[in-house]
Each structure stands twice: as structure tokens, then as C-alpha cells.
Amino acid sequence: MPEHAPLGVAVIGTGRMGADHVRRIQEVISGARVTAVVDVDAERAEAVAARAGGCAVHTDPAKAMASADVDAVLVASPGPAHEAALMAAFAHDLPVLCEKPLTPDAASALRLVEAEQALGRRRVQVGFMRRYDPEYARLKALLETGRLGRPLMLHNRHRNVASPDFFTSEMLITDSVAHEVDVTRWLLGHEITAVTVHRPAPSAGAPEGLADPQFVVLETAGGALSDVEIFVNCGFGYQVQAEVVCEGGTARIGDAHDLVTAAAGRWGGSIAQDWTERFADAYDREVQAWVDATRRGEVTGPGSWDGYAAAAVCEAGTRALREGGRVTVELAERPALYG
Template identity: 85%
Template sequence: MSRSETLGVAVIGAGRMGADHVRRVDRVTSGARVTAVVDVDGERAEAVAARVDGCTAHTDPAAALAAADVDAVLVASPGPAHEAALLAALERDLPVLCEKPLTPDAASALRVLDAEQRLGHRRIQVGFMRRYDAEYTRLKALLDTGQLGRPLMLHNRHRNVAGPPFFTSSMLITDSVAHEVDATRWLLGHEIRAVTVLRPTPSAHAPDTLQDPQFVVLETDGGALSDVEIFVNCGFGYQVQAEVVCERGTARIGDGHALVTHTAGRWGGTIAQDWTERFADAYDREVQAWVDAARRGEVTGPGAWDGYAASAVCEAGVRALEEGGRVEVELVEKPALYR
């Protein structure tokens, strides 16, 4: 595709995330347009597609991907549907931006890896948008200079006002801690080799069946430890914070002190209430980077290997949550395509 051509994007999934991506590609991103929207709920697909001139609605992903005006695919459907959509896109050699998870488990993620390797080149980017957040990218750049010395520990906090009603205890790991799993791998440049999940007394504000909060400890092959406080019913705001402790200093992000007021004998600021507010710019940067790379025939962001590694770590984390104790992460040897 030449730089002058517009990338026609099919968005699979018309829920909150998918609809937001349709808006983003249509109104924010340059060099792309939404040509198809897919959802199992035909009325929802039609409602979202109607917001974009010339966009068609589908209930069958295969029909959308076969359309002549579809050059790329953005997958924002529920995780269990990702494998089929990814394999269909790879069969047509279409570039894909897939929201996390790549797939819900390591076995299905490996099937996707195998299909991409048979293709012979990378086509999949996984939606770990924190790699595009301004604070995270500054932290990564600082760590890469080496001026703070080796990273020894990474402390993460991930809090939501209230979790969705369908959330289960294991989803705190697979749907939330998955972000910290990727952030740990990316920031430190290490693979995660073991997971331990500690279970504090559940909050009275969490549903009776939900283990919330949880405290997750990740051991890396570089000798560093990364811990994650995941608390999806904290009640007061959405917070994502990280502090790296290195040999010669520390670095911290996520305090959200962009605006502090002093008035009436008090000082303070505001706390974001959900991820769409906190990471809006990161999503914009992520999608634009994906579109720019796809138009060049490249993949530059986190790929299928990163998605597979995160799925394997989360799978071990769910075992650690359910069985107790320390669970080792089993990864296949990294294929040459992803080195």
C-alpha cells in the first residue's frame, strides 16, 4: 500500500471498546477509515456502522474480511472470539490490531503464533496500549539509558472505581493484571518465570464471590520482582501507578498531579474515573502507530509473541490464585520470527 492510499479497516466487536475504536479511526486517526463493523448483535453493528459514511454492518467476520475495501482488521470482540478472527485475518494476510488478550489461554495463542509463522512475516499487533502512554514511554526511555542501574523491583498499582458485574476473581488477572504483565516484560526487558497470588481479606464493597483485592508477585528471568496490587472495586477512582526501584535510584509514574489546586484551606486535584479518561491519548497514539505501520507493510508494536507470553503468565496466575502457592510459567522457545 502506498502512503497516499487510505487504509480500510474492519472493526470486529461493536461494544464499548469497539465503538470507541470506530470513533477513533473515523475522527482522530489519519490515513485510515472504517469500512466495516462486525458484531454478533446485528442491530448493534448497524447502529455503530451508521455513524460512519459508507461503512457496512456484518454479523459474520468472514464476510467483512472478504470485502474489497477492507485492508486491515481491528479486533475488539470478547477474548474467546479472538482466535477465529485472527486466523481468518492471517489467511487473508491482513494486518491486525487485536485488543488484549491475544487469546484467553496459552494453547490457543500458540495456534495463532503457528499460523503467523507459516505466513512468514508478522501481521499481528496486540493492544497493550500502555506502551504508547507518555508516562510509560518516558519511564522506558529512562530505564533503557541505564543511568539508574539494574532494575531490582517494580511496584504496580491498578485500581478501578467498580468492576463490571460479570467480573470473576480470575478475570482480575486475565483482564486487568494482564496489562502489568506486559508492562513488566516491556519495561524490564525480562520474561516472567513464576507467579504467586496472595489473597487479602476481600473488600466489603466487592461482590460476595469476588476475591478483590489481590496481590500478585511476578518473578522475572532477570532476577527482578514485580508486584501488582489489583483492586477493581476501590470506590474512589481509576489509578494506574508504577515505581521502578533500581541500583542507583527510583522512578515513579501515575501520580496524576497535572493539576493541583489550593483553595478554602485545602489542596488537591481530581482522580480519573475510568480507563477511557486515563489512557485516551495512549489509545490514540497506539492506533495511529498501527495504521502508519500497516500502510508501510510493517508491524512495529507489541506482537503475537508478547500476547502469547502474557496469556501464559496469566494462565499461571489463575492457577496460583485457585491452587495457592508459586506457579512457574511455561513458555515455548521463542521462534526466530519474534527475535
């Protein structure tokens, strides 16, 4: 890639997330352009390519990666397809931004960690976009100052208006709580060692058979506890909130106090209705940071180890959901590459 030329990106997966990333690269961020889109549904890929001003369309990720005008890859396909796409990217030595999950299970995620380690350098950034949200970033910066003392507890609330028809009880953990798993590891700076999942009586608003809400407790190697209220059919809005309780004070984010009105004897504001509204800025910042780092020849942000660790914690969580009780998290030894 010439020094001042835009980064040529192949976007793999043209569903809601992939199409939004195509729009983001073409219309919002700088320093990159979409040179290829890939999807098993060629008609859908062609429609997305047309909206992007026209670019190459492929149904095979490896063929797209072999193109001379592809400098990097953004993977937004379903999780089960991620391992093959990332292995192909490794074969072409291409940097990747991979939407979470890295893969749906710990074993396949560990294979990717080992394959990347064999390359001798990091090539993957995993799409845990909350790290790029301004509120979460300020909370992380505050904790790093040490002014509040040692973190003791982290309280998380994660609520959706309604869950998709295909959602299962396990997906509350693997698709939703996975974000809090990464946030816990990132904010507190320790690996998660055990998971317990409590199941209150299901909400009347939850589909038949869906264990919703759930209350998840994460234990960390540093002795702190992190709890997650996950409620994916709350009915009223999309809320993501976090409060850290430290030895010398507390800090809370996610209250959405950007605009509060007072009129006609009432006060209040609005509640976001989905993640695309709440975290739009975080996604923009995440992709821009990835493009900027890639153009410098660097890989920053959450990596393959973070994706693997999240997968291992979610596996322990789904087991705790099924079997009850406390389940320990089994992690491989962390390679020096991810130190």
C-alpha cells in the same frame, strides 16, 4: 491500496471498545477510515456504522475481510472469538490490531503464534496500549539509558472504582493484571518465570465471593521482582501507577499531577474514574502508530508472542490464585520471528 489512499479498516466487535475505535478512526487519527463493521448483533453494528457515516455491515468477519475495500482489521470482539478472527485474517493476509487478550488461554495463543510463523512475517499487533502512554514511554526510555542502574523491583498499583457484575476472581488476573504482566516484560526486558498470588481479606465493597483485592508477585528471568496490587472495587477512582526501584535510583509514574489546585484552605486535584479517561491518549497513539506502520508495510509494537506470553503468565496466575503457592510459567521456545 493506492499509495495515498486511506487505510480501509474493518472493525470486528461493536461493543464499548469497538465503537470507541470506530469513533477514533473516523474522528481522531489520520490515514485510515472504517470501511466495515462486524458484530453478531446486526442491529448494534448498523447503529455504529450509521454513526461512522455509513459503511458495510457484516455479521461474519470472514466476509468483511474478503471485501476489496478492507486493507486491515481491528479486532475488538470478546476474547474467545479472537482466534477464529485472526485465523481468517491470516487467510486473507491482512494486518491486524487485536485488543488484548490475544486469546483467553496459552494453547490457543500458541496456535496463533505458530500460524503467523508459517506466514513468514508478522501480521499482528496486540493492544497493550500502556506501551503508548507518554508516562510509560518516558519510563521505558529512562530505563534504557541505564542511568539508574539495573532494575531490582517494579511496584504496580491498579485500582478501579467498581468491577462489572460478571467479573470473577480469576478475571482480576486475566483481564486486569494482564496489563501489568505486559508492562513488566516490556519495562524490565525479561520473561516472567513464576507467579504467586496473595489474597488479603476481601474488601467490604467487593461483591460476595469476589477475591478483591489481590497482591500478585511476578518473578523474572533477570532476577527482578514485580508486584501488583489489583483492587477493582476501591470505590474512589481509577488509578494506575508504577515505580521502578533500580540500583542507582527510582522512577515513578501515574501520580496524576497534571493539575493541582489550592483554594479555600485546601489543595488537591481530580482522580480519573475509568480507563477511557486515563488512557484515552494512549489508545489514540496506539491506533495511529498501527495505521502508520501498516501503511509502510510494517508491523511494530507488541506482537503475537507478547500476547502468548501474557496468556501463559495469566494461566499460571489463575492457578496460583486457586491452589495457592508459587506457580512456574511454562513457555514454548521463542521463534526467531519474534526475536
